[in-house]
Amino acid sequence: MRSAVWMLIILGACTGTHPEATNDASPLDATWVGQLALNPQQFQTLLDDSRNGWSAYHAGELQKASTQPGLVKARAHRDLSELHARLGTLGGLAWKSIVATWDTRTGLPTDSGITWFAALAAMESGDVAQATTWLTMASSVDYPPVSQAAQALLKAGQFKHMDFATPPSSPLLVRLQTHIEARKSGDSKPLLTEANRPLLVETGAGHERPFFDPQLPWTLAHTHATAAGKLPSDPLAAVIFTGCPNGDTARSSTLQQAHSTAAPHCATDALWTDIGLDLDLTETDDQDKVRAFARELDAIIDTWRGSLLERSTEDGRALVEDLQLVAIFRGRVLIDQALRSLDAGHPRQAQALLQMAQDLSQPRTITPLNPAILYALLAETHLRTGHTREALDALEILVEAFPAAKGIDETVGDLAVLQGLDRRGDSKEL
Amino acid sequence: MNNKTLHLFALGIALSLAGPASGTALRYAEDQAPGIINPLFTTSMSEARVNELLFDGLFTDDRDLASTPALVDNWELAEDKLSMTLSLKPDLYWQDGTPLSTKDVVFTIEAMKNPKTLSSEAGRVEWIKSAEALSSQQLRLTFNQPEFQPQDKLFFKIVPSHAFDSTTVRRGDDFRTKPVGTGPYQFISYNPDNSITYRRNTDYRDSVGIPELVMREVNDKNYQAKLMLFESMEALIRVLPRDLAVLQNNRLVELYPYQTNSWWYTGFNLTRAPFNEPKVRAALAHMVDVEALLAPVGTGAVLSGPFVKSSPYYNHDVAPVSADPFLAGGYLEEAGFEQGPDGWQRDGEVLTLQLSAPKAVEDAQEIVLNLQAQLQQNGVSVTVEFLDEAEWKARIWRNRDFDMLLSQWSFDRNEDVRDQFHSKGARNFGSYTNEKVDDLLDRARNSSDPYEKKMLLREAHRVIHEDHPMIFLWTLDSYAALNTKISQVAIHPFYFFTYVSSWRMK
Numbered sequence: 029m030r031s032a033v034w035m036l037i038i039l040g041a042c043t044g045t046h047p048e049a050t051n052d053a054s055p056l057d058a059t060w061v062g063q064l065a066l067n068p069q070q071f072q073t074l075l076d077d078s079r080n081g082w083s084a085y086h087a088g089e090l091q092k093a094s095t096q097p098g099l100v101k102a103r104a105h106r107d108l109s110e111l112h113a114r115l116g117t118l119g120g121l122a123w124k125s126i127v128a129t130w131d132t133r134t135g136l137p138t139d140s141g142i143t144w145f146a147a148l149a150a151m152e153s154g155d156v157a158q159a160t161t162w163l164t165m166a167s168s169v170d171y172p173p174v175s176q177a178a179q180a181l182l183k184a185g186q187f188k189h190m191d192f193a194t195p196p197s198s199p200l201l202v203r204l205q206t207h208i209e210a211r212k213s214g215d216s217k218p219l220l221t222e223a224n225r226p227l228l229v230e231t232g233a234g235h236e237r238p239f240f241d242p243q244l245p246w247t248l249a250h251t252h253a254t255a256a257g258k259l260p261s262d263p264l265a266a267v268i269f270t271g272c273p274n275g276d277t278a279r280s281s282t283l284q285q286a287h288s289t290a291a292p293h294c295a296t297d298a299l300w301t302d303i304g305l306d307l308d309l310t311e312t313d314d315q316d317k318v319r320a321f322a323r324e325l326d327a328i329i330d331t332w333r334g335s336l337l338e339r340s341t342e343d344g345r346a347l348v349e350d351l352q353l354v355a356i357f358r359g360r361v362l363i364d365q366a367l368r369s370l371d372a373g374h375p376r377q378a379q380a381l382l383q384m385a386q387d388l389s390q391p392r393t394i395t396p397l398n399p400a401i402l403y404a405l406l407a408e409t410h411l412r413t414g415h416t417r418e419a420l421d422a423l424e425i426l427v428e429a430f431p432a433a434k435g436i437d438e439t440v441g442d443l444a445v446l447q448g449l450d451r452r453g454d455s456k457e458l
Numbered sequence: 459m460n461n462k463t464l465h466l467f468a469l470g471i472a473l474s475l476a477g478p479a480s481g482t483a484l485r486y487a488e489d490q491a492p493g494i495i496n497p498l499f500t501t502s503m504s505e506a507r508v509n510e511l512l513f514d515g516l517f518t519d520d521r522d523l524a525s526t527p528a529l530v531d532n533w534e535l536a537e538d539k540l541s542m543t544l545s546l547k548p549d550l551y552w553q554d555g556t557p558l559s560t561k562d563v564v565f566t567i568e569a570m571k572n573p574k575t576l577s578s579e580a581g582r583v584e585w586i587k588s589a590e591a592l593s594s595q596q597l598r599l600t601f602n603q604p605e606f607q608p609q610d611k612l613f614f615k616i617v618p619s620h621a622f623d624s625t626t627v628r629r630g631d632d633f634r635t636k637p638v639g640t641g642p643y644q645f646i647s648y649n650p651d652n653s654i655t656y657r658r659n660t661d662y663r664d665s666v667g668i669p670e671l672v673m674r675e676v677n678d679k680n681y682q683a684k685l686m687l688f689e690s691m692e693a694l695i696r697v698l699p700r701d702l703a704v705l706q707n708n709r710l711v712e713l714y715p716y717q718t719n720s721w722w723y724t725g726f727n728l729t730r731a732p733f734n735e736p737k738v739r740a741a742l743a744h745m746v747d748v749e750a751l752l753a754p755v756g757t758g759a760v761l762s763g764p765f766v767k768s769s770p771y772y773n774h775d776v777a778p779v780s781a782d783p784f785l786a787g788g789y790l791e792e793a794g795f796e797q798g799p800d801g802w803q804r805d806g807e808v809l810t811l812q813l814s815a816p817k818a819v820e821d822a823q824e825i826v827l828n829l830q831a832q833l834q835q836n837g838v839s840v841t842v843e844f845l846d847e848a849e850w851k852a853r854i855w856r857n858r859d860f861d862m863l864l865s866q867w868s869f870d871r872n873e874d875v876r877d878q879f880h881s882k883g884a885r886n887f888g889s890y891t892n893e894k895v896d897d898l899l900d901r902a903r904n905s906s907d908p909y910e911k912k913m914l915l916r917e918a919h920r921v922i923h924e925d926h927p928m929i930f931l932w933t934l935d936s937y938a939a940l941n942t943k944i945s946q947v948a949i950h951p952f953y954f955f956t957y958v959s960s961w962r963m964k
Contacts, residue, residue, distance in 0.1 A: 065960040092798055133606050133607065133608065133907060137907075197916075233909075233910070234908060235909065235910040235913060236913060237905065237909040237910075238908065238909065239909070315947075316945045316946060319712060319942075323860075323942070324707060326709065327709070332534045344895075353899070355735075361786035383713070383715060387703075387706075388702035388703055388713065388937070389702065389703040390757070391699075391702070391757075391758070391935055392757065400945065413521070413522055414521075414522030414523045414524060414872075415522075415951065416523075417717065417719075417871035417951070418717045418871075418951060420768040420769070420770065421717060421768045421935075423768070424767055424768035438770075441769075441770030441912065442770070442908050442909060442912065443908075444770055444871070445770050445771075445908035445911050445912050446908040448871060449606075449608040449905070449906060449908065449911070450605070450606055450607040450608070450870075451610045451611065451872045452581070452585065452609065452610075452611040452874070453869060453870055453873060453874025453876075454506075454580055454582070454869070454870045454872075454952065455615075455867055455869045455870070455874065455875075455877055455878065455885065456500065456501060456502055456503045456505070456506050456867075456868050456870065457501055457502045457503070457865055457866065457867060457868070458489070458490060458502050458503055458504070458816065458819060458865065458866050458868065
């Protein structure tokens, strides 16, 4: 079905014509949506680049798009890098909370490698001091595979400085070596084949404690960032299906940013000023403020959409309607604002924006309107606001599509269980 | 009268019934009105939501879902963790002006524990060995075993001792018509149109933003959505997935997702033949096309056991039961049934069952009729009955008088299914018994290790699935719809109205 739509679009785009200029012109016409509606033949450039790739990218099938030729490959890798960096951040938050909650409640178990995994998550998240504290604890646990690995890592300081001249004996150090090699080579396949299995299953407590690899999303963020390289130089290819209005406002992608919790944002402030939107979202973590912003944005976009379609050719209208371009742009704008709110320390505000960005006709699926990053960010906002169990609802959607999400899902699940150990559950009918 | 006229006529009636049109009242719709207002006898979500409006617990959830004091001022856990001393906040009053004291707390715990009370909430205090008032402000709780964070379990609502004669509380006591609490709202009236009016408690410990709430029972989901779109209702508690897109596209409506871990099921009465036979239950389970039952309701996730799919306890190695008439027939033949002119029969008796469902829930009626059709197509004779609230409580909750029922369980974030599947569970309507499941659930409840608890409950999921005490159906996402004139909205994922005092209305 989707292929058929894309085939029709190809045929239409080939015959596109320039529309007449009218007095209804809006600053939003300068966005990629406006440009495509008014000049649909531009779309042909993309289709010539990689029809299957852009079709997959539009549908949110990032893995597939990343294997296609052409400019779309860089976009898909960049999105995958951002997604995994966000999942890595989520894992770091979860591990931090697991250790703190367990320690407060009963003290940490002395025969477990919990602090090893928490230390790696902290190290990847950039909290070296915390990582060192936990590594020190791990170095003295009564469990040799963990204590030996922790001692070796403490000696090296950073895992990337470790010397593997002698093949390591601990499976934990073997995995560290695999991560280092994957980041050097850009080949993450050896890690992905292990993604659905725990890295370590402890049995000392009389039952199993499976631990998943907290470094996996970070290594994937790294390898995808390397594969993405720079953004496509073609302005349309750089911004289509994003919340960035045009090529001048596109986000850059660098290796460093894949390792940063502060994601780069679109430079959109000038456009919002032009259309009369108040963008000052960062004073307080006030959900009502962003809900009002989104409603205002919707009103402006609704009016513009009507005008745009009137001024478009038949091909332009078909392109906008069939591919839901206005709705995609709107959703991505809200997601981008949610990133800003998160980075400003306002998770509730970010959550409201993400909820308003979500297309509720298919609320539990990755679709053109509900990209994977939406669910990763939703999970993060839930975790940051104490709603751990709700974070699992968002993660569940990612698990099937992204192997690296399995370990994060299990880890956040462990935290949810831990936080509820002293609760007496309640249940009611209907 | 053509269809369109008929439709508008019906909608007009619905709008006229939507409760008082008041600029200061928030009108909200429930599928089913609370059957009783008394926290000791709460069984349904609509009753739990009313409790949140009218009553307080010793502790509650803050916005980040951490335990925070409600009626309590301060507390101290004994070193051996076998008792705690609590002091109540000063100057707290019941809505009738009587001062609240520790006597009320002790009374509530003793009334819930009193076997003659038959409290549906007794399980929430069974871990408390005793409660003793040390003064009007200070009390001591002792526990059956060490408790690390007992405040996490002290969320049950406190009722006024002066409203009852003894700790043997009865459902029919006058309190149900004149409930008095310490919560943000106070009960005003049951109205002739089956709505209930609540007014803000001006003595509440926080300022309460919205002056009045009106709960209206509207069991037709289509009308609920229309009432919202016509601004004859300010809030819908639960929007069906099929209505989400329409409401999302309306600029006067905000949708708020919240999480009740809830799932639909059809449960068997295992004390009745032939539903006490695992092969018969397995056969009936394989006759049901769950996806087809779900289609009219909207999108949802089909389940294989007693947890929702995103739960840490859901066992993803267990697949949902598939519709397979051939397999179903095989199970029945193994159980001694054979195909006859009137369907499956054994010893001259046709396989017959009565399917019971709550009357007030519109979706239940559609599901029941489709389920009846599916089973009858597979050679089972099915009669259906729709029970009103009182009949349901009497027949299902008290007398366990049914063959097969359709209902929905909602769980808070702890997803404790012990009440439903333990042989001693208070909500185990079907009298399901499996020693292994009992052991798994007991160990899970007492476990101090999250990894152990997770594995135990995943194993319980597997065993329960194989026993077919229920046909597990689906889970739906929960969204509330509120008019945009309501601001500062925060919704508790289970109790909904926990933070209602902060809501404001333009």
